[in-house]
Amino acid sequence: MNSEEQESSVRIAPIADHALYIDFGEVIDAAVNQRVTALAKRVATAHIEGVTGLIPTYRALTVAYDCTRIRQARLRARIEQLVAEPDAGADRVRSWQVPVAYGGEHGIDLHWLCDLHQLDPHDLIRLHSAVTYRVYMIGFMPGFAYLGGLDERLHTSRRESARLKVPAGSVSIGGMQTAVASVEAPSGWHLIGRTPARSFVPSREQPFLFGAGDEIRFCAIGADEFDDLWAQPDYLPQWTWRT
Amino acid sequence: MSTLHVVNPGLLTTLQDHGRRGYEDRGVPPSGALDELSFAIANALVGNPSGTGALEFTLLGGQFRVGQGGCVIAVTGDMQVFIDDRPVAPYQCHVLQSDALLKVGRALSGARGYLAVAGGFAVEPVLGSVSTLLRGALGGFAGRALVKGDVLPLAAPSQYLPVAARAPGQRLWPQREHQPLRVVLGPQQAYFSPLEIGRFLSESFQVSGQSDRMGYRLTGPGIAHLKGFNIVSDAISTGSVQIPGSGHPIIAMHDRQTTGGYPKIATVIRADLARLGQCKPGDWLGFSEVSVEDAEDLWCERQVLVNAYLDELSIRYGRRRR
Numbered sequence: 001m002n003s004e005e006q007e008s009s010v011r012i013a014p015i016a017d018h019a020l021y022i023d024f025g026e027v028i029d030a031a032v033n034q035r036v037t038a039l040a041k042r043v044a045t046a047h048i049e050g051v052t053g054l055i056p057t058y059r060a061l062t063v064a065y066d067c068t069r070i071r072q073a074r075l076r077a078r079i080e081q082l083v084a085e086p087d088a089g090a091d092r093v094r095s096w097q098v099p100v101a102y103g104g105e106h107g108i109d110l111h112w113l114c115d116l117h118q119l120d121p122h123d124l125i126r127l128h129s130a131v132t133y134r135v136y137m138i139g140f141m142p143g144f145a146y147l148g149g150l151d152e153r154l155h156t157s158r159r160e161s162a163r164l165k166v167p168a169g170s171v172s173i174g175g176m177q178t179a180v181a182s183v184e185a186p187s188g189w190h191l192i193g194r195t196p197a198r199s200f201v202p203s204r205e206q207p208f209l210f211g212a213g214d215e216i217r218f219c220a221i222g223a224d225e226f227d228d229l230w231a232q233p234d235y236l237p238q239w240t241w242r243t
Numbered sequence: 244m245s246t247l248h249v250v251n252p253g254l255l256t257t258l259q260d261h262g263r264r265g266y267e268d269r270g271v272p273p274s275g276a277l278d279e280l281s282f283a284i285a286n287a288l289v290g291n292p293s294g295t296g297a298l299e300f301t302l303l304g305g306q307f308r309v310g311q312g313g314c315v316i317a318v319t320g321d322m323q324v325f326i327d328d329r330p331v332a333p334y335q336c337h338v339l340q341s342d343a344l345l346k347v348g349r350a351l352s353g354a355r356g357y358l359a360v361a362g363g364f365a366v367e368p369v370l371g372s373v374s375t376l377l378r379g380a381l382g383g384f385a386g387r388a389l390v391k392g393d394v395l396p397l398a399a400p401s402q403y404l405p406v407a408a409r410a411p412g413q414r415l416w417p418q419r420e421h422q423p424l425r426v427v428l429g430p431q432q433a434y435f436s437p438l439e440i441g442r443f444l445s446e447s448f449q450v451s452g453q454s455d456r457m458g459y460r461l462t463g464p465g466i467a468h469l470k471g472f473n474i475v476s477d478a479i480s481t482g483s484v485q486i487p488g489s490g491h492p493i494i495a496m497h498d499r500q501t502t503g504g505y506p507k508i509a510t511v512i513r514a515d516l517a518r519l520g521q522c523k524p525g526d527w528l529g530f531s532e533v534s535v536e537d538a539e540d541l542w543c544e545r546q547v548l549v550n551a552y553l554d555e556l557s558i559r560y561g562r563r564r565r
Contacts, residue, residue: 016427016510017538018480023430026475040268055267055478057502062478064267067513067539068546139476139502142271142379146476182270183379200269202369202381208269 010083014072019053019064020079028058028176030148033136036061037213038087048078056212057137058146095215095242098180098195100129100171101226106194113173113190117153125220127151128192133178135214143182143200145210150178162188169195171218180210193218196229197237206236215242244365245397246310250344252389253305257456258364261294263372263382267501273481274374274382274497277456277520278355280417280549281319285359287556288317288336290400295363296373298389300356302523304347305389307358309339314397316345320356320521321418323348336361353418353521362400376498378457418521423529424511426484427538431506435486436469443484443508444530448492452524456498459522465490466508476504482511482519484530494519512538514545 011023022039024032040056043063050070055062065075102125103110114121133147140146155176166172166187172179174189181187182200195218199209210216221229229235259282262275276282276299286295298305304322317336318324324331325346331337333356339345350356366373366384375383384393432440448461472488479485483495485505494511495503496519511519512533522528533541 013430014427014510014535015430015480015507016482016512017535017542018482018510018513019478021430021477023477028475053265053267055501057477058475060477062480064480068543071539072535137476137502138268138270139478140270140500142266142269142381144270207370212268 012076012079012083015062017067017072019062020072020075021060021062022079022083023060025059028136028148030134032059033134033148034213035087038091039083040212041088041091042082042085043079046078046082048075050075057139091213092241092243093213093215094211094239095132096210096217096237096239098197098216098218098237099221099225099229100193100195100218101223102128102193102220104223106223106226107171107192109172109190110192113154113156113192116156119153124154124192127154128178129218129220131217133216133218135210135212135216136177137212138208138210141181141183141185142202143208143210144185145180145182145199145216147178147180147216148176150176152176154178156190158188159190162186166191167194169197169199171195180216194226195237196221196226196235198233198235201233209237244399245312245314245341247314247345247360247395247397248308248310249389249391249393249395250306250308252391252393253300253303253347255301256305256389257299257375257377257387258296258366258383259299259374260296260372262497263370263374263376266370267478270501271370271379271381272376272498272501274372274376274456276355276357277497278320278353278357278417278517279520280517281355281521282357282359283549283553284334285317285319285357287553288319288334289315289359289361290336291359291361291363293553295359296366297357297359297363300347300350300358302354303349304356304358306347307345307395309341309343309345310394310397311341313338313340313343315339315361315400317359318347318356319359321350321352321416322356323351350523354523355521360397362398365396365398378498417518420518423531424515424519425533425538425541426482426509426511426530427535428509428532429507430510431474432508434468434470434472434474434506435466435508439466439469440508442466443492444532446529448528450522450524450526450528454522454524456496458496458499459494459519461492461494461528463491466492468506472505474504474506476502479503479507480510482513482516483507484509484511496520512541514538514541
């Protein structure tokens with residue numbers, strides 16, 4: 001995609017006097033999401049006076065601002081410049097190894113999914129844990145990570161009715177995505193496992209584990225190992241920088 | 244250090260401040276006082292720094308027994324206030340002795356009232372804020388609304404002794420404004436035909452009983468979509484007017500989800516958020532369109548007015564040292 005095409009596909013719109021909305025397209029797609037997080041990084045690095053928050057999502061960046069410090073017209077001009085700049089080359093990203101106890105009490109929908117997709121449980125677990133996922137965005141609940149890259153053989157439309165309570169750490173499948181739940185919450189997604197990694201602990205020095213643009217790989221663990229790790233409140237999964 | 248003992252918690256009383264800022268990219272909504280204007284005035288009346296946590300009442304106040312050491316309080320919003328069954332004025336600070344009974348009655352207009360205590364409540368902030376997020380059980384007192392029997396610890400008040408203050412003019416009572424809520428269209432107005440946008444801007448809607456700190460659901464005429472009602476999830480702002488499949492608008496409030504998948508026809512401007520925060524089930528709402536530039540002018544003018552009033556209060560405190 002050349003730079004002209006890139007620019008023409010970007011739509012900048014006001015969210016009243018709260019924020020500017022920079023939309024890259026109505027899709028769930030790694031390339032579009034990459035443009036969102038790359039722009040978020042450029043805006044953050046630019047330290048624009050009056051910008052109060054950056055919220056990257058699947059396909060758009062929302063730039064919140066304080067109009068007593070910068071007017072939207074000026075902010076917009078600045079953002080347009082930053083949009084026109086080329087995305088930096090391969091950024092280094094945080095790459096997480098997240099253990100998951102699949103099936104059993106931790107993944108009560110695993111067998112249902114196996115029946116639906118005519119897969120052996122081991123094959124389903126293998127398909128789910130063989131992929132490197134991209135954190136497309138954090139939303140819904142504090143620290144809840146939406147991941148892209150799910151194998152097509154596992155795409156599954158959501159449940160007809162949502163469960164009222166799904167435990168923290170649940171790993172689930174909804175549509176073409178998979179997710180890691182951070183806190184107990186309602187969910188209409190299919191539960192396949194649970195991680196003992198606590199992705200949101202407000203009192204921890206690093207309250208959140210995952211951020212938009214991070215990578216996640218799952219590794220299967222047994223129920224006993226889950227219990228061991230869950231019993232350690234300080235347990236953090238491993239991560240490395242990947243460039 | 245004194246305390247407030249909750250004798251009656253009211254309908255829904257939570258600790259709120261000016262919000263949990265800077266974590267929306269991690270899925271944490273801002274929370275905070277729904278009527279930030281009345282909240283700021285309550286703090287100013289007791290000589291607190293702006294943004295100190297205060298109790299937010301919903302439709303009904305509550306009853307509190309003052310612990311040893313007494314305290315200085317102010318109530319804002321259109322609330323009835325009684326000290327040991329004697330009626331006293333809101334928008335004034337009052338010195339309460341040990342064992343006094345503070346009773347805050349119902350809201351005569353609007354939906355929210357605020358109780359600020361000189362020095363604030365001794366509560367550890369969570370992610371930089373003491374605001375309560377019920378969905379998520381974050382902040383406040385154990386992440387929940389007050390219940391009978393709670394003992395609320397108070398922080399030591401500042402060295403300045405509050406004095407009786409003049410009540411603000413009507414311009415600073417958000418619930419007394421009745422013109423339509425002003426909105427900027429978008430960011431997904433392309434999901435609606437000009438005809439439907441015209442209806443949105445001309446019809447009246449009623450705040451339904453299914454309205455809370457997350458959002459207000461409106462009943463009335465449905466707004467039809469031009470091209471489906473699912474979008475790929477993007478960020479939601481406070482004041483975003485989403486149109487779900489039913490066509491009945493939902494206005495996102497402070498405890499909203501940070502992301503969502505319904506198209507947003509319009510967004511309420513900042514200058515009207517405090518008034519929006521005072522709306523209650525049964526209220527009728529309309530919307531009128533303004534430009535971004537007008538919205539910004541209105542907010543800046545509003546801030547000048549509010550800051551002048553708050554400055555006036557703090558100057559008075561400064562002159563009356565203990």
